[in-house]
């Protein structure tokens with residue numbers, strides 16, 4: 001089931017564990033090698049641990065045990081290494097995290113902040129940063145919106161500004177946490193397609209959490225399926241069959257993890273993107 005990978009991961013986790021206050025285990029002793037240039041999708045039920053894993057990769061969520069290791073900078077165990085790793089690891093969020101009253105260009109320039117001292121960031125941006133930010137907006141098809149306030153853009157355009165901001169960081173890695181969860185299907189496809197294409201062109205490694213199975217199958221080079229805080233599938237999309245899907249979409253027997261998943265099952269939202277046959281089979285299997 002495991003993919004054969006070249007021995008050159010760009011980022012690894014070693015027995016990584018996350019336990020939140022209150023004792024909720026979001027990730028259990030997980031070791032993964034993320035390969036350079038790969039477009040990896042994290043798939044799983046709501047509450048499976050996708051966001052926790054993704055956010056621990058730049059210590060936005062601090063692991064309780066184990067290590068995150070950057071090939072370039074080493075183990076993320078001190079502020080200096082973490083700062084350097086974060087500068088090269090851009091994030092794209094579900095709700096964009098843009099400053100709505102600022103223009104698209106101003107938001108994209110935020111991607112350059114990690115490259116400047118606090119004092120330098122108080123001054124007007126260097127010309128090279130302005131040119132780079134405009135170029136990034138151009139790549140996501142929004143050059144003509146550079147001077148438009150972000151609150152006047154559509155949800156899809158806002159997410160493209162979020163991607164342009166990530167690109168302005170000139171990252172080696174992009175972590176995207178449910179980047180299309182708030183968008184309609186047609187916009188979602190365009191955004192994912194654009195993200196994948198740009199990452200392929202620039203050799204950026206992407207790790208993307210998604211709820212939509214069909215997008216995972218279509219865009220991922222590799223799918224990592226999580227269930228109940230553990231990796232239960234790690235292979236190419238072609239290897240994802242109904243048996244594997246059942247593993248990924250199994251329910252938790254742990255009462256501490258139950259609430260979020262039970263709510264999703266009741267609304268059936270976790271199955272909404274599965275093919276009808278598979279969703280029905282999973283309902284029957286419950």
Ligand SMILES: Nc1ncnc2c1ncn2[C@@H]1O[C@H](COP(=O)(O)OP(=O)(O)OP(=O)(O)O)[C@@H](O)[C@H]1O
Pocket residue numbers: 020021022024025026044045046047048049050051052053256257260
């Ligand atoms: N800040 C937190 N404090 C306490 N528990 C948390 C926190 N964040 C997440 N959890 C819990 O950790 C577990 C994993 O959550 P996580 O958000 O990583 O899952 P997910 O697969 O990303 O879910 P979703 O798809 O809904 O975002 C869940 O049981 C969740 O309730």
